[in-house]
Amino acid sequence: MSKRHFLNTIHVRKKEITFLNFVTERLKANRSQKHIMLLLSFFVGICTGLTAIVLKTLIEEIKHLLTSDFLPQDVNWLYLVYPAFGILVTMMFVKYIVRGDISHGVTKILYAMSRGRSRIKSHNRWSSIIASAITIGFGGSVGAEAPIVLTGSAWGSDFGKRFHLPPSSIMLLVGCGAAGAVSAVFKAPIAGLMFVLEVLMLELNMGSLLPLLVTSLTSVCISYAYYGTDPQFDFSLYKGFTIDIVPGCIILGICCGLVSLYFTRAMNWFEGIFGKLSKKRYKFLLGATVLGSLIFFFPAMYGEGYDVINQLINDAPAGEIMSGSLFYGNDSNLLVYLGLVLLLKVFATTATNGGGGCGGTFAPSLFLGCITGFIFAHLWDDSFGLQLGDSFYLTSRNCGLYGMAGLMSGVMHAPLTGIFLIAELTGGYKLFVPLMIVSCIAYLTIVIFEPHSIYAYRLARRGQLLTHDKDKAILTLLSLSSLIEKDYKKAEADMDLSKFTIVISKSHRNIFPVVDKDNTFLGVVSLDSVRNYMFRPELYHKYTVSMFMKAPPALVNINDALDLVTKKFEETNAWNLPVVDKNNKYLGFISRSGMFQSYRKTLRDFSQE
Helix, strand or coil: CCHHHHHHHHHHHHHHHHHHHHHHHHHHCCCCHHHHHHHHHHHHHHHHHHHHHHHHHHHHHHHHHHHCCCCCCCCCHHHHCHHHHHHHHHHHHHHHHHCCCCCCHHHHHHHHHHCCCCCCCHHHHCHHHHHHHHHHHCCCCCECHHHHHHHHHHHHHHHHHHCCCCHHHHHHHHHHHHHHHHHHHHCCHHHHHHHHHHCCCCCCCHHHHHHHHHHHHHHHHHHHHHHCCCCCCCCCCCCCCCHHHHHHHHHHHHHHHHHHHHHHHHHHHHHHHHHHCCCHHHHHHHHHHHHHHHHHHCHHHCCCCHHHHHHHCCCCCHHHHCCCCCCCCCHHHHHHHHHHHHHHHHHHHHHHHHCCCCCECHHHHHHHHHHHHHHHHHHHHHHHHHHHCHHHCCCHHHHHHHHHHHHHHHHHCCHHHHHHHHHHHHCCHHHHHHHHHHHHHHHHHHCCCCCCCCCCHHHHHCCCCCCCCHHHHHHHHCCHHHHCECCCCCEECCCEHHHHHHHHHCCCCCEEEEECCCCEEEEEEEHHHHCCCCCCHHHCCCCEHHHCCECCCCCEECCCCHHHHHHHHHHHCCCEEEEECCCCEEEEEEEHHHHHHHHHHHHHHHCCC
16 A cells, blocks of 8 residues: 555545534434434434345345245255355455454344443444344245344444443443334334343333334334235134143243253254364354255255244145255155254254354244244144034134244243234234233243353353342442452562561551562461561561461452352451452452442443443
């Protein structure tokens, strides 16, 4: 690059920054914080709605380009190749263009929120869209919802950073982006709001409700303008709700909870296998092999699976559902085919992400829920419906919807999201009561075994999960490293009293950490223990620091969660505790009073409307 070109680039960049600063200042002029938040939530809704349309269009166009010529009666060997190619291109895109990690979108949002600053890298405004479009368009058995939720949250975070908003306001805009993403993708504004409250666990108050609603409504209106106002799934009600189907709905809810448990446990187990592979090429080979093989035998797993959902809830012929598979032409094997898909879909989803692809578990949850409900309805109606009468019939198309709500409630621990999402997806508000029954029972079933959703599981293990428990939420937002006080004067164990007296004279603390030459923590010395000796010079060379050293009431490890640190303070009744790293190297002290002051400040910011 020439010097002149370089200077021109700097000049253009300065103009861009100046322009952005000008726009920012004009928007902030003579406006209250609430007005600014409402204005920004509107812009977040616009950006999120447009990016959702771009993502869905890219996926549909790539899939149509690759598979439109496939005949339903033919077994297509390209199913073995397409997914591997999609994962490979995604890996190259992430490695050489993005140069960062864009997987586990919702988990990344939860982690950003748990750190208290809600900072999401700006490249996620576009990188997740491209990566997930390539992955899913080429057959990756994942959903586009998590990437678009990350994209929406990145827009919210970016607006918050540009306007220099406080962390609590940026966190709210991140939630607005997530709500707008769900609203735009599914044409479901209420479900978008519920998703933020249940999955992202954002606290709801009047200060947060209006921005969330503004973003949801703005993004869904953009989606309506492009796709029309019809529900995403074409569904016509065949049989309305009657009280007779309640027992069947309860049992279906239990089944959905157990399937959710299987999905969560199997995914965590298979992710663990990928985690043990040290090199990315090994992960790619494993993921591509598993995914390609499963899609070859079960083409229903190709992509998000929404085509199959539409077929199941509209009683499509079995041949249409099993098209392109080895089962085609054997309509009597439909339940066997779907049962195998139900068992193996989790491995296809995990192989996609573990191998290097980009996608989420939103769509797989809906896909498996619909299959669960469809299979259950056939088994129930054949076993009990014939004996008990027509009023006890569940019907497979209705149960497909119930199952979708149940799986979403179980996998994501979000019953309200499941209820409203399915009602808005299909316009099936007349089935609200059975949706509620199945969702609640599925949620109550899985929480017996798994206290956290599939998104929160990874953070919960590390103590980094932000929850609705305000005390735990504040402790999660605090950072242990920021609370460490490092102005304590250190002493060595073999230091005599004369030198230690000099150390005491330079300190304003009454506690002194004792370390060796490698800074390994050995113990502490309190000023009270040497007070009677420090004014007697004749004893200076007879006593060493080790003679006054004691073990602290407890040690704090730098990796300890703050709720554990709080317990140590309560159990020991100490006011100061030393902090060490995993190798027992001394880092500093944490004080009860300093921790309390930070807690109060964070609580005040966190509760700010």
